[in-house]
Amino acid sequence: MPTTQKAYTTSMVWLPQQDGAPPRATRIHGRETVVDMLAAELALRRMVTVTGTGGIGKTTVALAVAEHMQRQWRQGVVYVDLAPLADGSRLAPALAAALVMERPGQRTLDDITAALRSHHMLLVLDSCERLVDDVADMADILLEGTQGLRLLATSCEPLGLPGEWVVQLPPLAAPPGDALDMEQVMHWPAARLFADRMGRDPGDDEAAGIADICRRLDGIPLALELAAANVGVLGVRALARRLGDGLSLQGGQAGRHRTMEAALDWSYALLGEQERQLLRRLSPMRRGFSLDEALHLGADSLAAWPDVLDAFAGLLRQSMLATISDTDARRYRLLETTRRYAAARLEESHDYQRVMARYGAM
Numbered sequence: 001m002p003t004t005q006k007a008y009t010t011s012m013v014w015l016p017q018q019d020g021a022p023p024r025a026t027r028i029h030g031r032e033t034v035v036d037m038l039a040a041e042l043a044l045r046r047m048v049t050v051t052g053t054g055g056i057g058k059t060t061v062a063l064a065v066a067e068h069m070q071r072q073w074r075q076g077v078v079y080v081d082l083a084p085l086a087d088g089s090r091l092a093p094a095l096a097a098a099l100v101m102e103r104p105g106q107r108t109l110d111d112i113t114a115a116l117r118s119h120h121m122l123l124v125l126d127s128c129e130r131l132v133d134d135v136a137d138m139a140d141i142l143l144e145g146t147q148g149l150r151l152l153a154t155s156c157e158p159l160g161l162p163g164e165w166v167v168q169l170p171p172l173a174a175p176p177g178d179a180l181d182m183e184q185v186m187h188w189p190a191a192r193l194f195a196d197r198m199g200r201d202p203g204d205d206e207a208a209g210i211a212d213i214c215r216r217l218d219g220i221p222l223a224l225e226l227a228a229a230n231v232g233v234l235g236v237r238a239l240a241r242r243l244g245d246g247l248s249l250q251g252g253q254a255g256r257h258r259t260m261e262a263a264l265d266w267s268y269a270l271l272g273e274q275e276r277q278l279l280r281r282l283s284p285m286r287r288g289f290s291l292d293e294a295l296h297l298g299a300d301s302l303a304a305w306p307d308v309l310d311a312f313a314g315l316l317r318q319s320m321l322a323t324i325s326d327t328d329a330r331r332y333r334l335l336e337t338t339r340r341y342a343a344a345r346l347e348e349s350h351d352y353q354r355v356m357a358r359y360g361a362m
Contacts, residue, residue: 027196028057028060028061028064028193029172029189029190029192029193029196030172030173030188030189030190030192030193031057031060031061031064031172031189034061034167034169035061035064035065035068036068037167038050038061038062038065038152038167039065039068039069041165041167042065042069042122042150042152043069043072045150045163045165046143046149046150046151046163047139047143047150047151047153047159047161047163047164047165048150048151048152048153048164048165048166048167049128049152049153049154049155049158049159049164049165049166049167050062050152050153050154050155050167050169051154051155051156051157051158051166051167051168051169051319052156052168052169052170052319053156053220053267053319053320053335053338054156054222054263054264054266054267055220055221055222055223055263055264055337056169056170056171056220056221056222056319057169057172057221057222058126058154058155058169059126059127059154060221061154061169062124062126062152062153062154063079063124065152066079066122066124066152069122070122072122073120073121073122073150074119074120074121074148075119075120075121076121076122077121077122077123077124078098078099078121078122078123078124079098079124079126080094080095080098080123080124080125080126081126081127082094082125082126082127082128082130082131082135083126083127083130085130085131087131087134088131088133088134088135088137088138091109091131091134091135091138092107092108092109092111092112092138093105093107095107095109095112095123095138096111096112099112099115099116101115109138109141109142112142113141113142113145113146114145116142116145116146116149117145117146117147118146118147118148119146119148119149120148120149121148121149121150122150122151122152123142123149123150123151123152124152124153124154125139125151125152125153125154126153126154127154127155128153128154128155128159129155129156129157129270129318130270132155132157132159132160135153135155135159136159136160136161139151139153139159139161140161143161156267156270156318156319157317157318157319158317168319171190171218171219171220171335172188172189172190172193172214172219172220172221172224173188173189173190173219174188174190174191174211174214174215174218174219175187175188175190175191175210175211175214175215176211177211177215180207180208180211181204181207182202182203182204182206182207184207185207185210185211188211188214189219190214190217190219190224191210191211191214193221193224193225194210194213194214194224194227194228195210195228197224197225197228197229198228198231199228199232202236206236206237209236209237209239209240210236212240212243213227213236213239213240213243216240216243216336217243217336217337218335218336218337220335220337222263223337227239227243261341264337264338264341267318267319267320268341268345270318271314271315271318271320272311272314274307274308274310274311274314275311275314275315275318275320276345277298277311278294278298278308278311278312278315279315279320279334279338279342279345280342280343280345280346280349280355281297281298281346281351281355282294282297282298282321282334282339282342283334283339283340283342283343283345283346284297284343284346284355284356284359285297285333285334285339285359286339287333288324288331288332288333289331289332289333290329290330290331290332291312291330291332293362294308294312294332295308295309295312296358296362297355297358297359297362298311298312316332320334320338321333321334322334322335
């Protein structure tokens with residue numbers, strides 16, 4: 001359980017606006033340690049990447065780091081949202097627009113590199129996963145052609161550059177089952193985020209329900225925010241009961257982050273077909289599982305093991321699998337939100353009966 005006062009404080013962070021302008025402020029919870037760590041690494045390294053599954057809060061953390069360090073850069077901080085870009089040909093124009101260069105649509109990466117050669121600034125590249133190879137090539141050219149430029153990227157997977165320092169963002173810590181009064185529950189950052197997004201102070205009788213919601217949603221910030229948006233209609237207790245039946249969380253956010261399912265759709269679409277198949281086949285596993293168990297569920301024969309191993313490594317790399325670190329033997333699990341999503345995809349697939357029979361025989 002968190003015990004330091006710092007764990008209970010609130011930081012301010014930007015939200016993205018257009019043309020690289022400083023975004024407006026909102027509050028974050030439970031990320032102070034990782035923000036400090038990333039800031040320390042950026043003082044020493046030129047390339048830092050924050051990875052994690054969809055909805056885990058990568059953008060929020062990156063912008064908190066940028067806000068924390070903004071006075072350290074002579075030319076300031078520039079934010080670039082890469083999520084809307086359909087292909088790599090749009091990277092240079094998007095970066096030029098964020099840098100407020102004239103005629104951004106005509107700018108090449110060489111033009112931009114030349115303009116930044118003597119700059120001392122932090123460039124935040126948000127949502128790199130859709131164009132990870134193209135972004136990696138761009139980042140490599142920018143770093144090679146400049147001296148004072150620092151890059152902070154967010155992505156479901158690392159860019160794979162030499163010297164890149166990667167931190168995988170974990171879920172927010174959630175209250176345990178025995179944290180029943182509000183004072184105990186509010187020690188935990190997942191609960192503080194949920195209560196903050198409710199828009200009102202929770203009542204003492206809502207402590208157990210909030211703790212249950214935080215655990216069911218794995219401490220994933222986006223899921224907690226979407227759930228909190230339903231409190232005014234359902235109430236905490238009814239919402240906790242509904243979460244036991246499925247994931248239907250409507251929220252007011254725009255674009256691909258409008259719902260938790262949309263965020264999972266985004267992550268799922270980035271996987272290769274073999275990775276999607278394995279993710280679906282792992283969805284019956286409600287507990288932690290070993291690599292051997294994953295192979296048993298995922299491979300139709302011994303000859304398929306190499307492909308399934310590659311897919312397993314891909315799911316780990318793209319933050320779709322979590323490693324359980326408190327056991328002697330290496331074990332893995334799907335976050336509950338991801339597992340339910342994958343289970344729904346499995347039910348729609350042609351091999352549902354075969355996978356469930358295989359799971360039942362384990």
